Amino acid sequence: MLSAGDVQIRVAPDEREEEPERDRREDCDGRGVLSRREATPSPGRGRGLIEGGSSARGKGQRSVWTGGGRPGEYASALPGPFRVSGSVPPGFAATARMTLPLIDLHAQHASIRDDLDAAIARVLAHGRFIQGPEVAQFEEAFAAYCNVGSCIGTSNGTAAFELVLRAGGIGPGDEVITTPMTFIATVEPIVLAGARPVLVDVDPQTALIHADAVEAAVTPQTAAIMPVHLYGQAVDLAAFRSLADRHKLFLLEDAAQAHGAAWRGRRAGSVGDAATFSFFPGKNLGALGDAGCVTTNDEDLARRVRKLRDHGRMDKYRHDEVGTNARLDTLQAAVLAAKLPHLEQWNERRRQHAAAYDAAFANVDGADPLRVEPDAVSVYHQYVIRVANDRDGARAALAERDISSGVHYPVPLHRQPALEGIARGEYPAAEALADEVLSLPIFPELTAAQRTAVVEAVASFVGAPAVGAPGL
Numbered sequence: 001m002l003s004a005g006d007v008q009i010r011v012a013p014d015e016r017e018e019e020p021e022r023d024r025r026e027d028c029d030g031r032g033v034l035s036r037r038e039a040t041p042s043p044g045r046g047r048g049l050i051e052g053g054s055s056a057r058g059k060g061q062r063s064v065w066t067g068g069g070r071p072g073e074y075a076s077a078l079p080g081p082f083r084v085s086g087s088v089p090p091g092f093a094a095t096a097r098m099t100l101p102l103i104d105l106h107a108q109h110a111s112i113r114d115d116l117d118a119a120i121a122r123v124l125a126h127g128r129f130i131q132g133p134e135v136a137q138f139e140e141a142f143a144a145y146c147n148v149g150s151c152i153g154t155s156n157g158t159a160a161f162e163l164v165l166r167a168g169g170i171g172p173g174d175e176v177i178t179t180p181m182t183f184i185a186t187v188e189p190i191v192l193a194g195a196r197p198v199l200v201d202v203d204p205q206t207a208l209i210h211a212d213a214v215e216a217a218v219t220p221q222t223a224a225i226m227p228v229h230l231y232g233q234a235v236d237l238a239a240f241r242s243l244a245d246r247h248k249l250f251l252l253e254d255a256a257q258a259h260g261a262a263w264r265g266r267r268a269g270s271v272g273d274a275a276t277f278s279f280f281p282g283k284n285l286g287a288l289g290d291a292g293c294v295t296t297n298d299e300d301l302a303r304r305v306r307k308l309r310d311h312g313r314m315d316k317y318r319h320d321e322v323g324t325n326a327r328l329d330t331l332q333a334a335v336l337a338a339k340l341p342h343l344e345q346w347n348e349r350r351r352q353h354a355a356a357y358d359a360a361f362a363n364v365d366g367a368d369p370l371r372v373e374p375d376a377v378s379v380y381h382q383y384v385i386r387v388a389n390d391r392d393g394a395r396a397a398l399a400e401r402d403i404s405s406g407v408h409y410p411v412p413l414h415r416q417p418a419l420e421g422i423a424r425g426e427y428p429a430a431e432a433l434a435d436e437v438l439s440l441p442i443f444p445e446l447t448a449a450q451r452t453a454v455v456e457a458v459a460s461f462v463g464a465p466a467v468g469a470p471g472l
């Protein structure tokens with residue numbers, strides 16, 4: 001039986017003895033990682049780089065990596081699918097672990113390192129760090145990718161929401177209908193705008209809200225509806241569009257997890273009156289820090305969002321209205337522009353991994369993948385199964401084998417202390433999902449052996465044989 005998944009090379013600057021951000025916190029995006037690993041101090045300048053040595057592997061659990069290649073490069077000494085490699089920048093030290101992460105950004109960045117370096121170097125050379133040319137270039141490219149008229153880069157996805165609600169005139173007295181099964185950033189901007197979030201329960205098989213449930217919650221106060229393309233699966237955009245048109249409601253898509261997703265050929269972000277994306281590092285298209293955007297086909301709305309994100313400015317010291325500072329950094333735009341050409345291929349790899357997982361879990365009673373509708377093209381931001389019997393035990397069993405997992409989300413919004421008195425109600429499907437969902441490692445560079453290790457760990461926990469399952 002395979003045990004651990006991969007060698008993960010962790011690279012930390014010599015002066016900082018800390019773990020990469022994504023390993024330290026549980027957050028909105030699956031960046032929630034459960035692993036029994038603790039931080040390993042960086043061994044100091046130069047150490048951990050390849051100096052000629054071997055990887056010692058204790059009981060398939062731990063890799064004490066001592067190198068084995070040319071100086072300045074890293075590579076695991078493990079064979080075949082467990083092997084990873086890349087180059088360690090000067091001044092960095094690397095340590096190796098056998099942790100299979102939920103998402104491996106090191107592998108992604110190593111694969112396009114030259115493009116990233118060149119993009120960053122270009123920004124350093126021209127020095128226009130605020131509103132530099134890369135911002136408009138990326139906006140144009142991402143609008144074309146989404147097949148939408150305008151893209152307006154923002155400092156993050158939450159800010160994108162705030163801007164679009166303001167530009168859409170949503171405020172006090174208004175109700176906005178959305179889902180309890182999402183990250184809190186979906187409703188924070190509603191509350192901050194002075195409007196009231198109204199939650200409707202989700203489909204237990206997809207974790208998405210349906211247009212008919214939303215329609216049943218429409219009141220004369222309803223101003224906007226805000227479906228979330230959760231885990232990378234687009235909601236039924238045709239049904240939501242027609243609902244919004246019938247009731248004259250503002251349709252705002254939360255596409256934070258759905259770069260490239262589609263419903264019947266229409267891309268997420270192109271059907272609503274507006275949509276917001278997050279480019280948080282762990283997203284399918286991620287920056288090297290916070291970033292986000294608004295997409296829309298409404299030119300007036302686009303103009304207003306553009307103005308609001310930059311202090312309500314007309315020109316440098318003429319301010320039409322009170323805005324804010326929520327601009328997309330030039331450096332982040334340059335990084336996103338360098339990554340965008342790879343997004344289709346990365347999403348396709350995720351779909352292949354998901355199809356293989358689906359086939360394997362079809363033989364595993366007690367571990368049920370969420371359903372993807374036939375009309376939806378998912379980009380599998382997360383690959384999520386339901387473990388009805390002791391999900392947290394399954395997580396611990398994975399962690400025992402050094403396989404990271406996540407829970408999105410353990411506390412539905414109507415149970416969040418921050419929303420006490422704001423969003424309360426009975427949402428049994430969301431509650432059941434919160435108890436049972438388990439996000440498994442998925443990222444383009446995942447290997448078949450790693451998938452096998454994941455399926456075997458889950459199968460052995462739920463007591464089902466997975467060996468020889470098709471798709472592995």
Ligand SMILES: Cc1ncc(COP(=O)(O)O)c(C=O)c1O
Pocket residue numbers: 028029156157158159182183185186228254256257277278279280290291292
């Ligand atoms: C569904 C959803 N909506 C909104 C956001 C907010 O995006 P950001 O973290 O860029 O502010 C996130 C977080 O990533 C998210 O997962």
